[in-house]
Amino acid sequence: MTGGITVGEALVITSGKGGVGKSTVAVNLAASLGRLGCRTVLIDADTGLRSLDVLLGMENDLVYDLTDVAEGICKLRQAVVKARDVDGVSLLAAAQLRDMCSVPRGRMESVASELRQMFDYVIIDSPAGVDLGFRIAAAGADRAIIVANNDVICQRDAERVKGLLERAGIGDISLLLNRVPPEKLKKKEKSSCALMAERLELPLIGNIRARASVFREAAQKGRPAALESEEMARAFEEIARRVMGEDIPVQPVRMPGFWASLLKG
Numbered sequence: 481m482t483g484g485i486t487v488g489e490a491l492v493i494t495s496g497k498g499g500v501g502k503s504t505v506a507v508n509l510a511a512s513l514g515r516l517g518c519r520t521v522l523i524d525a526d527t528g529l530r531s532l533d534v535l536l537g538m539e540n541d542l543v544y545d546l547t548d549v550a551e552g553i554c555k556l557r558q559a560v561v562k563a564r565d566v567d568g569v570s571l572l573a574a575a576q577l578r579d580m581c582s583v584p585r586g587r588m589e590s591v592a593s594e595l596r597q598m599f600d601y602v603i604i605d606s607p608a609g610v611d612l613g614f615r616i617a618a619a620g621a622d623r624a625i626i627v628a629n630n631d632v633i634c635q636r637d638a639e640r641v642k643g644l645l646e647r648a649g650i651g652d653i654s655l656l657l658n659r660v661p662p663e664k665l666k667k668k669e670k671s672s673c674a675l676m677a678e679r680l681e682l683p684l685i686g687n688i689r690a691r692a693s694v695f696r697e698a699a700q701k702g703r704p705a706a707l708e709s710e711e712m713a714r715a716f717e718e719i720a721r722r723v724m725g726e727d728i729p730v731q732p733v734r735m736p737g738f739w740a741s742l743l744k745g
């Protein structure tokens with residue numbers, strides 16, 4: 481997916497509820513798309529509470545941010561920085577000391593549209609909530625992935641976010657269930673993830689197991705877990721391929737032998 485004139489796609493990663501794993505999904509999806517040869521740029525739209533620079537080990541590589549671009553302090557190209565250790569991935573960081581109002585919706589739209597000309601995928605990491613920050617993040621997007629945990633509160637929030645995205649004109653929305661406990665992914669029964677997607681009437685683009693230590697260690701190293709753990713590499717590669725339009729059925733995740741036998745018993 482290189483060469484020629486690019487008209488890439490912009491995807492917003494959003495959730496409503498906070499702390500469900502949007503930023504984690506954003507960096508790992510970007511790393512997997514990059515690994516598959518897609519030129520990918522991440523926009524951290526969580527102005528005031530940025531995190532993607534840390535997750536990519538880029539805290540010391542940044543000079544400008546999205547607010548600087550919005551205010552005309554620098555050119556877009558000056559603020560987009562290539563990740564040193566993550567092939568194919570660049571970052572447009574959020575300002576840490578400003579608030580959402582520093583990036584008007586119209587500026588987000590024009591930034592995303594300019595980046596679509598330069599990259600195959602623009603991944604926008606939305607802040608939590610359904611207020612201004614969410615609306616600004618969604619303004620730049622053609623498609624959306626709603627990240628949710630497998631519980632009733634997340635389900636209700638996802639429903640609300642889905643409605644708001646549709647009202648904003650984004651019709652291509654899928655659901656990614658994150659931090660799913662292994663018992664919800666048993667092979668024999670119809671997994672509860674598939675049921676939740678059915679209830680929300682959203683296509684399920686993937687489910688990621690709860691693996692606190694894997695994500696914690698990756699974050700400490702400033703590396704996406706998809707480049708550190710084989711299990712996460714596989715899981716996020718499948719999600720990336722589905723984003724690219726490949727028809728790969730979403731299977732309940734197979735558990736490693738020891739845990740599987742425990743749960744069977």
Ligand SMILES: Nc1ncnc2c1ncn2[C@@H]1O[C@H](COP(=O)(O)OP(=O)(O)OP(=O)(O)O)[C@@H](O)[C@H]1O
Binds near residue numbers: 501502505608659688
């Ligand atoms: N599959 C997972 N298993 C275990 N821990 C996870 C998983 N995904 C994310 N986490 C952890 O959950 C915490 C929150 O993740 P993250 O920052 O990505 O959420 P967020 O939705 O972006 O939060 P916010 O709403 O504050 O922006 C982090 O500590 C992260 O390492």
Ligand SMILES: [Mg+2]
Binds near residue numbers: 502526
């Ligand atoms: Mg986040």
